[in-house]
Amino acid sequence: RAKMEGRGTWRFFEPSMDASLQRRRAIELDLREAMAKDEFSLYYQPLYDLHLDRICGFEALLRWHHPKRGMVPPDQFIPIAEEIGLIGPLGEWVLHRACEQAVTWPGEMKLAVNVSAAQFRDSGFIDIIADALAASQLSPRRLELEITESVFLANSAETLATLHKLKAQGLRIALDDFGTGYSSLSYLRSFPFDKLKIDKSFVRDATATHGSKSIVRAVISLGRSLGMTTIAEGIETVEQLNHMRAEGCNEAQGFLFSHPVPVTEIAAKILELRNGFKTSALRNAMAS
Ligand code: C2E
Ligand code: MG
Ligand code: MG
Ligand code: MG
Numbered sequence: 438r439a440k441m442e443g444r445g446t447w448r449f450f451e452p453s454m455d456a457s458l459q460r461r462r463a464i465e466l467d468l469r470e471a472m473a474k475d476e477f478s479l480y481y482q483p484l485y486d487l488h489l490d491r492i493c494g495f496e497a498l499l500r501w502h503h504p505k506r507g508m509v510p511p512d513q514f515i516p517i518a519e520e521i522g523l524i525g526p527l528g529e530w531v532l533h534r535a536c537e538q539a540v541t542w543p544g545e546m547k548l549a550v551n552v553s554a555a556q557f558r559d560s561g562f563i564d565i566i567a568d569a570l571a572a573s574q575l576s577p578r579r580l581e582l583e584i585t586e587s588v589f590l591a592n593s594a595e596t597l598a599t600l601h602k603l604k605a606q607g608l609r610i611a612l613d614d615f616g617t618g619y620s621s622l623s624y625l626r627s628f629p630f631d632k633l634k635i636d637k638s639f640v641r642d643a644t645a646t647h648g649s650k651s652i653v654r655a656v657i658s659l660g661r662s663l664g665m666t667t668i669a670e671g672i673e674t675v676e677q678l679n680h681m682r683a684e685g686c687n688e689a690q691g692f693l694f695s696h697p698v699p700v701t702e703i704a705a706k707i708l709e710l711r712n713g714f715k716t717s718a719l720r721n722a723m724a725s
Contacts, residue, residue: 465517467503472527476502479535480697483706484547484668485689485714487682492710494547496583496690497535498697499527519555528556529565536573536580538700543707547579549611554587558595563602570606577607583634584610586618593624600629611668616652625663633660635686637671644676657684675716 471477481495501509518524532550539548556562570577582603588596600610611632616639635656642649653669660667669681672691681689694714695706715723 482697483695485694490713496549524553524555532569536569536575540573540575549581549583551583557588580608581611583613585613632666635669640669640671644680657686
């Protein structure tokens with residue numbers, strides 16, 4: 438309804454505006470100032486190598502600490518940032534900050550950074566990546582960009598050119614939330630991804646419903662035959678972990694290993710997960 442009325446046609450919180458629209462408008466206004474007020478931070482969630490059986494990196498996840506609303510989840514503000522043209526500077530901040538932080542991590546840990554479609558399509562994106570790498574001195578081999586299938590809604594020749602230029606810098610590209618988008622198998626053949634990230638909705642159901650189980654199996658085998666790594670996101674139970682391992686998935690990520698943590702907890706997470714993953718029950722038993 439808001440879209441049909443057109444953006445910018447009202448200035449005030451009219452009583453007729455419904456609550457969700459008011460909230461959205463308020464978030465929009467606050468978002469414009471949040472960067473200057475230093476309200477953003479990055480949390481990091483471990484990526485776990487199932488073959489080496491140890492932590493192999495972290496995914497950077499943006500957090501907004503709103504002075505009144507508390508933590509606003511990215512699903513609630515990133516789409517707005519995209520619409521109001523703020524994702525460019527915000528995404529650039531994320532890249533610079535994440536690379537700066539990751540360069541200090543021990544053990545060649547990888548860094549995965551989410552990139553929104555609007556950001557990816559920006560003509561300056563290649564240079565932004567090059568700048569973030571140069572400024573931080575992070576090896577491009579350690580950087581992985583996570584894009585979603587929505588980038589393919591735009592000009593595919595340009596998308597392909599951008600992907601090739603990025604890969605020429607030495608970094609890797611992962612396709613996030615795989616299976617939830619406008620999935621067309623043809624672009625898996627045409628686009629040089631390094632990794633498929635199996636969406637958590639399939640992971641959640643893979644141990645329960647036959648359909649999801651088959652999809653997971655097919656994606657892993659597709660990845661393998663196309664030379665792409667597979668990672669399962671949203672692993673919450675030991676059963677899901679064992680299932681993904683048995684299916685030959687390369688990596689895993691989820692609350693079972695760790696929730697996303699602030700940068701101050703990175704060193705502890707590496708120590709905790711570098712020699713294999715123990716379930717908390719096992720850890721407790723060993724500690725006592
Ligand atoms: P995503 O890239 O697919 O990230 C995974 C999301 O799943 C994260 O939510 C993470 O906290 C959550 N997650 C991880 N493990 C589990 C689990 O075991 N169970 C469940 N239920 N969830 C789990 P988060 O941090 O709220 O981020 C949501 C989305 O916001 C991300 O999805 C990504 O699309 C976007 N996002 C986050 N940070 C950035 C950023 O810096 N730039 C851009 N463009 N998008 C970002
Ligand atoms: Mg992601
Ligand atoms: Mg995802
Ligand atoms: Mg997601």
